[in-house]
Amino acid sequence: MPARKPPSIFRNRSGNRASGRPGQQQPAQGTPEVDIERFSHEVRGIARHQGKTLFVDNALPGEKVRIRYTASRAKFDEAVATDILSPSDDRQPLPCPHAETCGGCALQHMQPTAQIAAKQQILLDQLQRFASASPEQVLPPLTADIAGYRRKARLGVRYVKPPHKKGAASKPRLVLGFREKRSNNLTDIRECLVMPASFSSQLPQLHQLIERCHEGRQISHIEVAVGEDATALVVRHLKPLPDEDRQRWLDFVQPLGWHLYLQADDTPRKVWPEDGDERLNYKLPEFDLTLHFHPQDFVQVNFAINRQMVHRAIELLDPQPGERVLDLFCGLGNFTLPLAKRAAEVVGVEGALALTRRGRENAEHNRLGNVQFQAADLTEDFSTSPWARGGFDKILLDPPRTGALEVVRNIAHFGAKRIVYVSCNPATLARDTAELLQRGYRLTKAGVMDMFPHTTHVESIALFERT
Incomplete structure (x- = not known):
């Protein structure tokens, strides 16, 4: 395998924000109805409107949809389908509550057999x-x-101010999750369809743990790696965590049997278990092989x-x-x-x-x-x-x-x-x-x-x- 991260499922693929790429103009106005002709190589719907090619997120071939523009360019426009007027037989209800905002799984509206x-x-x-x-x-x-197939992921951690309301306090709130669609903002998630249930079920507790930390704002992201033998968390923090916070993390992972790494610079350091073995593993039973890897390996x-x-x-x-x-x-x-x-x-x-x-x-x-x-x-x-x-x-x-x-x-x-x-x-x-x-x-x-x-x-x- 190459020394590279796999293409992340949490990379922006579709949504309702301008992408900010070079050559982009202000989105066109209006909410027209269009017919989706086929898929692009990025698995986005393709339509034509007023003589211009239109790439439409959340749309399937054969559908008639009402769209909202998200970006305009010289040769094509981008949009998201807001109303499905004539749904395809390949459309399915969204299985994840975060699907409309999270930038990870852009095809949840499509039947799995149709996806492949x-x-x-x-x-x-x-x-x-x-x-x-x-x-x-x-x-x-x-x-x-x-479901539950993804054994590695990286979650962003950010404190954001809520929209200002006159007379109301604007205390920053913690957001833990993946990028929103076509945005650098984060989607605050409390469960994840594609992560193993053993990790997804702990997301609310993980959220509470960071909130309790004295230096929770110094945590920039958390990496998770789930091997066949154990789960490892790598906590990336911008400056050393105080002893109280370090103990909070230990109290969280120890009952679960998870490994804990703290990373304040380029090198993560394993702090639990104290066995010095910085490896997880996966097996290839057909070949009677066990392969070991570091939680940050590809x-x-x-x-x-x-x-x-x-x-x-x-x-x-x-x-x-x-x-x-x-x-x-x-x-x-x-x-x-x-x-x-x-x-x-x-x-x-x-x-x-x-x-x-x-x-x-x-x-x-x-x-x-x-x-x-x-x-x-x-x-x-x-x-x-x-x-x-x-x-x-x-x-x-x-x-x-x-x-x-x-x-x-x-x-x-x-x-x-x-x-x-x-x-x-x-x-x-x-x-x-x-x-x-x-x-x-x-x-x-x-x-x-x-x-x-x-x-x-x-x-x-x-x-x-x-x-």
Whole structure:
């Protein structure tokens, strides 16, 4: 896995505020009725009004909606559907009480099966648009539970003044939650549909705890990481917390069995339990593997989909006992170690030195001696590196959203029989697909994975075979 945070489900995707991006004008006036024709690649409704393209949040293809403008640009406008006049059969009631304000789950108004079908179509459209290609076989989507799936998140903490009322006190109130739609403001949440229930149920108590702290205003955000063995909180504070506040946090986490980290600078420090072990873990039972990670490491946040994804990647790559395999953007070994269970030798390469160290820890813990982890700048030509000179029979890559254009140019000369590409951005996957096709590969299989249900993020996997 790459040294990057996964695309956050709590990033702004839809809503009723101007986004403030360059080139934006004041929103147009009026509340017209429009017909939604199709989805954009960002899973927003597309309509036409007065000769101008209109991107509409909270709208589904085939619907007639009344809209309110949120932004105007030279070539298109943006809006939100305020009234659904003719609802689609794919529309469903909002399952989360915060859905209309929280910027996290932008597709809660859409049936889950329709969500994944739309994402599959976006993948196929992007491949056709940027690579003039279609997979020879479309793989069945990978799906799992759509609630409680997210094992990592970051909550903002902020004290805000309520709207001023004449004659009324304006005492700041605590807001704990995720960003509002198209805004830097926070939505104050007391439950979260996509977080594990063990954490979501504690949100009201967490809110009260911060309010009781003497220096609660010095807390800027809280990170949560839920492993299969424990839950960890990382409390980010702008200056050291007094002993009374520190004890309040200990009193909160200890009965729950959670780990506690305090972070006043760049380095979080574990304060409970006092065992010095700064690791959580998740398991890949099919491969008899346990992978350890620091609460701030990048890991796939949907453990159920991750297990299916690893299975599919290994199945597509089909490593054989005598083969040498390359895993690029390998992170802490999510694919590297399962590959090592099948191949003769696996080399995992990652840009972040800390993650390569974590990969070596995991290899040692799982007693795998046929795998090595290397740190390298993958935007540079690495073909002459000592670890690359032996060549590779098969290659797996899992790049960040920017894709792997330089990488696919550099790896083509290895002549690997198969390449499996795991993508979190169908546009850059399609761009890189065009490059691989030019270099003698064909796109044989591709499909989507519901890694982030209720969101607009499209996760996919593709198999390329040497012609």
